[in-house]
Amino acid sequence: MKKKVHIAREKKKGQGTNRVEITGIVxxxxxxxxxxxxxxxxxxxxGNLLRNGFYVLFGVASFGAALVLIFTGAVYVLTGHAPNMTRRLVFSLIAVWIILAGYHHHMLPAGSNFSVASFMTYGGMFCGIPVGIIRFLAGNIGTTIILTGLFVIDILLLTHWSVSNGAKKVGEQTEKRIGHVKARIREKQEAYHSARNAAENAGEQYNLTDFIFHKPTIKNIKKDDTEDLPVNVFSPADEKGKPVCGEATAPTVSENAQILLPEDNIDMLEGHKVCEENTNDIKINSKADMPEAEKNNFYSFPPLSLLKEGESSGSLETNAYGKANRLETTLKSFxxxxxxxxxxxxxxxxxxxxEPAPGVRVSKIEGLSDDIALQLAATSIRIEAPIPGKSAVGIEIPNAKTAAVSLREVLSSNAFQKGKGKILVALxxxxxxxxVITDLAKMPHLLIAGQTGSGKSVCxxxxxxxxxxxxxxxxVKLILIDPKVVELSIYNGIPHLRTEVVTEPKKAAGILNWAVTEMETRYRSFAEKNVRDINGFNKQNPEMKMPFIVVVIDELADLMMVAKDSVxxxxCRLAQKARAAGIHLVVATQRPSVDVITGLIxxxxxSRISFAVSSQVDSRTILDKAxxxxxxxxxxxxxxxSGASNPIRIQGAFISDEEVEAVVSYVKEQCIQQDVIVSDETKIDLSEWEPAVSSDSEEPKDELLAEASEWVVDTQRASxxxxxxxxxxxxxRAGRLMDTMELxxxxxxxxxxxxxxxxxSKGQLKELFPDQIEN
Known part of the structure; x- marks a missing residue:
C-alpha cells in the first residue's frame, strides 16, 4: 500500500515538473x-495589436517586458520550478524598471507630455502620465531630484544595504589599519632605541636608515597568472656613486624565483666578461690604491674621481607587469x-x-612586431627569436625613461678592477x-658602425x-688615426701614443703600411726565438718586451675615398695576421655600406659593434642580420x-668631453711632474712611409702616351x-690615355x-715629350 502511494506521489511530482516546463516554454x-x-x-x-498596445502603455520599456518573459521562462525550464522571489523583490524590480522609463520620458521636450506619439516614443502612459504631472508641479530639476531619490531608495530596499552600517564598517577597517601602522612604527622605534643604546655603550654610531621602510621597486602590480614572474631589475648608481649590479624583485614575486641572466651564453664567449657579483661593496679606488707595475717608476693610473658619478633616476620601469599582461593579450588577439x-x-x-605554446611558429611572432609596438605605444621594438640557449622569444621594449650608464660605474666594477685581460675594454x-667587459687581445679586431649621433665617438x-x-x-701602445681632425687630437702627448695622432688620409695609409712592416718584423723575431706569439716572446725574453699595439681608425669611409687600395x-693584412703579433684594429665608420666595409674587411x-643605423641593409652589412x-x-x-651566434644588446658607457680632458690632463701632468720625456727614437717618421700611399697623379704614365698623343695631333682625331x-x-686603356691627354x-x-x-701643335707637343717625339 505504501509503495503504491509513493509511486502516485512520484507520478504527481513528475506531472507538476512537466507543467512548469511547459509554462516556461510558452x-x-x-x-x-x-x-x-x-x-x-x-x-x-x-503582433500589431501587441506592438501598439505595449508602446502606448510602456513606450521604449516594452522591450524590458519581453526580456522579463524570456528570462522567467528560461528559469522555469532549466530549474523545473518557479523562481523563488519575494513580493518585495518583485515590486522593487518593477519600481526600478518604471523609474528608468520615467528618466527616459523626462528627456521629452516641454509641452508634449501627454500626446500618444510621445507615449510610444518615450516612457508610455504607465510612466509618462506620473512623470508629466511631477514635471508640471516640480519642474525639470525637481523631477530629476525626485526620480533620483526614488531610485536610491529602491536600490536600498532591493539590496538590504544600510548606509549607516556601511559607514560604520569603513570606519572600523580604517581604524584597524591605522592601528597596524602605529604598531609597526612603535616596533621600529623600540628596535632603533635599543640598538642605539647598545651602540652607544660600545662607542659606535648607529644609522637610522637601517630601520626605514623600503618602497618596492615595481608598483601597480596585479595579482594574476604572472604573480610568480621572475623580474631582473637594473638599478642605477646610488647616491654614493657605487654601481649596482644586482637583483631586485617586485613584492609579489616568489622569493624562491631564480633571477636569470638574459644572455646565458655570454660567459661562453671568448674575451667577454660579465659582472655577476654584487658590486655595492666595491670601493672607488684612488691613485694611491690602484695597482701599478713594480718596474714602472712614473705612470700611475688616473683616479676614478676624475669621472662623474652616475645619476640615480629611480625606478626605470614601474609598470612591467601591466605591460606584460598587455603583451600577452595582444598576442592572444592575433x-x-x-x-x-x-x-x-x-x-x-x-x-x-x-614561451610560445606548442605549435606556434616563431616567424609568426616576428611578423607582429609593428602590431605589438602599436598596442604598447612603443617607438620601436626588437624581437630576438629565439633567445640563444633558451626555449623562449625575447621582445625588447624601450623604457619610458632611459638611465645613462656612466663610465665610472663600469670601471669601478669587480669585473674591470680584477680583470686579467691584456687589453681590457669597458663597453x-x-x-x-x-x-660588460671585453678583452681586445682576444677579439682580436673590432669593427664599429652607426649613423651620426648614435654613439660611435663616445664608444x-x-x-x-x-x-x-x-x-x-x-x-700597450696606441696609434690613433683621425681623418675628422677634431675627435682624437686631444690625446696628443699621452705616453701610450706610438706616434702623434694622424689626421691626414695619405699619412694614415702610410702608418698602416708601417704597422704591416712592424708585424712582419715581429714574426721574424718570433721565428728566431722559436715562439708562436707575442705572449710567448715576452715571457721568454722579458728584457726585449714588445708592447701590444692598438690601431684606432675613427672614420674609415674618408680613408677609403682618398687611398682605397692601399688602406x-x-x-686586410693586419686583420689576417696581426693577432699573434700583438697588433689589434679598432675600425669605426658612420657609413656601413659595401664600398666602405668591403667583403675582405x-x-x-x-667582432662587430653596431649602433643605430638608418636601414635594414646597413644592419645586414655590419652584423650580417637585421x-x-x-x-x-x-x-x-x-x-x-667573435664566436657568438647572436649579438648582445648593450647600453654603452658614457664619458663626456670634460671627463676625457680631465683624464688626459692628469696623464700628461704626471709625466711632466716625473720629468718623463718620450724619446723621439720611438716615434715613427711618417715621411718614410708617405710614398707608399698611391695617388692618381703619381701613377706611371702609359708607354703609348707619347705615340698616341702624336697620332692625335697629326690626325686631329681625338676620340x-x-x-x-x-x-x-x-x-x-684607350679611355685612360684620353683622360691623361685632357689633364x-x-x-x-x-x-x-x-x-x-x-x-x-706639334711643336708644343715636342716640349711635353722631348725625348720621345722626333722632329
Missing amino acids: MILLGFFVCLSLGGYGMGIV GVNAKIVHVSIGPAVTRYEL GKDIAGKV INTIITSILYHSLPED EDAI KANIP GAEKLLGKGDMLFNP VSALQRRFRIGYT MGIVSKADGAKPRTVLV
Whole structure:
C-alpha cells in the first residue's frame, strides 16, 4: 500500500515538473513573439495589436517586458520550478524598471507630455502620465531630484544595504589599519632605541636608515597568472656613486624565483666578461690604491674621481607587469598563445621573455612586431627569436625613461678592477644591468658602425680611456688615426701614443703600411726565438718586451675615398695576421655600406659593434642580420663578439668631453711632474712611409702616351674609339690615355656628342715629350 502511494506521489511530482516546463516554454515563445512584434517584423494582426498596445502603455520599456518573459521562462525550464522571489523583490524590480522609463520620458521636450506619439516614443502612459504631472508641479530639476531619490531608495530596499552600517564598517577597517601602522612604527622605534643604546655603550654610531621602510621597486602590480614572474631589475648608481649590479624583485614575486641572466651564453664567449657579483661593496679606488707595475717608476693610473658619478633616476620601469599582461593579450588577439616567463629591466629597454605554446611558429611572432609596438605605444621594438640557449622569444621594449650608464660605474666594477685581460675594454651594461667587459687581445679586431649621433665617438673614447685606466704605456701602445681632425687630437702627448695622432688620409695609409712592416718584423723575431706569439716572446725574453699595439681608425669611409687600395690592403693584412703579433684594429665608420666595409674587411674582422643605423641593409652589412635599425641611439648598441651566434644588446658607457680632458690632463701632468720625456727614437717618421700611399697623379704614365698623343695631333682625331682601332687596345686603356691627354692640356674636355678639340701643335707637343717625339 505504501509503495503504491509513493509511486502516485512520484507520478504527481513528475506531472507538476512537466507543467512548469511547459509554462516556461510558452513564456519564452511569447517573449520572442513580443520582441519580434515590437521590432516591426510583421507578426500579423495580433503582433500589431501587441506592438501598439505595449508602446502606448510602456513606450521604449516594452522591450524590458519581453526580456522579463524570456528570462522567467528560461528559469522555469532549466530549474523545473518557479523562481523563488519575494513580493518585495518583485515590486522593487518593477519600481526600478518604471523609474528608468520615467528618466527616459523626462528627456521629452516641454509641452508634449501627454500626446500618444510621445507615449510610444518615450516612457508610455504607465510612466509618462506620473512623470508629466511631477514635471508640471516640480519642474525639470525637481523631477530629476525626485526620480533620483526614488531610485536610491529602491536600490536600498532591493539590496538590504544600510548606509549607516556601511559607514560604520569603513570606519572600523580604517581604524584597524591605522592601528597596524602605529604598531609597526612603535616596533621600529623600540628596535632603533635599543640598538642605539647598545651602540652607544660600545662607542659606535648607529644609522637610522637601517630601520626605514623600503618602497618596492615595481608598483601597480596585479595579482594574476604572472604573480610568480621572475623580474631582473637594473638599478642605477646610488647616491654614493657605487654601481649596482644586482637583483631586485617586485613584492609579489616568489622569493624562491631564480633571477636569470638574459644572455646565458655570454660567459661562453671568448674575451667577454660579465659582472655577476654584487658590486655595492666595491670601493672607488684612488691613485694611491690602484695597482701599478713594480718596474714602472712614473705612470700611475688616473683616479676614478676624475669621472662623474652616475645619476640615480629611480625606478626605470614601474609598470612591467601591466605591460606584460598587455603583451600577452595582444598576442592572444592575433591567435598567438604565449606565456611570459621572465622580465629583464635594463637601462634603456625591458625584455619580456615569451614561451610560445606548442605549435606556434616563431616567424609568426616576428611578423607582429609593428602590431605589438602599436598596442604598447612603443617607438620601436626588437624581437630576438629565439633567445640563444633558451626555449623562449625575447621582445625588447624601450623604457619610458632611459638611465645613462656612466663610465665610472663600469670601471669601478669587480669585473674591470680584477680583470686579467691584456687589453681590457669597458663597453657598458647589458639588458639585465650587468657590466660588460671585453678583452681586445682576444677579439682580436673590432669593427664599429652607426649613423651620426648614435654613439660611435663616445664608444671610441670609452675604449681609449679604458686602456689608460688599465694598461701601462710599456704594455700597450696606441696609434690613433683621425681623418675628422677634431675627435682624437686631444690625446696628443699621452705616453701610450706610438706616434702623434694622424689626421691626414695619405699619412694614415702610410702608418698602416708601417704597422704591416712592424708585424712582419715581429714574426721574424718570433721565428728566431722559436715562439708562436707575442705572449710567448715576452715571457721568454722579458728584457726585449714588445708592447701590444692598438690601431684606432675613427672614420674609415674618408680613408677609403682618398687611398682605397692601399688602406684596404693594409687593413686586410693586419686583420689576417696581426693577432699573434700583438697588433689589434679598432675600425669605426658612420657609413656601413659595401664600398666602405668591403667583403675582405668583414671577413677578417669577426667582432662587430653596431649602433643605430638608418636601414635594414646597413644592419645586414655590419652584423650580417637585421636588428640595428630598431636601436634607440644614444649609446644603444648590438655587440657581436667573435664566436657568438647572436649579438648582445648593450647600453654603452658614457664619458663626456670634460671627463676625457680631465683624464688626459692628469696623464700628461704626471709625466711632466716625473720629468718623463718620450724619446723621439720611438716615434715613427711618417715621411718614410708617405710614398707608399698611391695617388692618381703619381701613377706611371702609359708607354703609348707619347705615340698616341702624336697620332692625335697629326690626325686631329681625338676620340677613344679611334685610339682603340689605331693601337688595337681595349676601351679602358684607350679611355685612360684620353683622360691623361685632357689633364696634360693636349685635348679639350668631352662635350656630349661633339668631338674633342686638339689644343696643341706639334711643336708644343715636342716640349711635353722631348725625348720621345722626333722632329
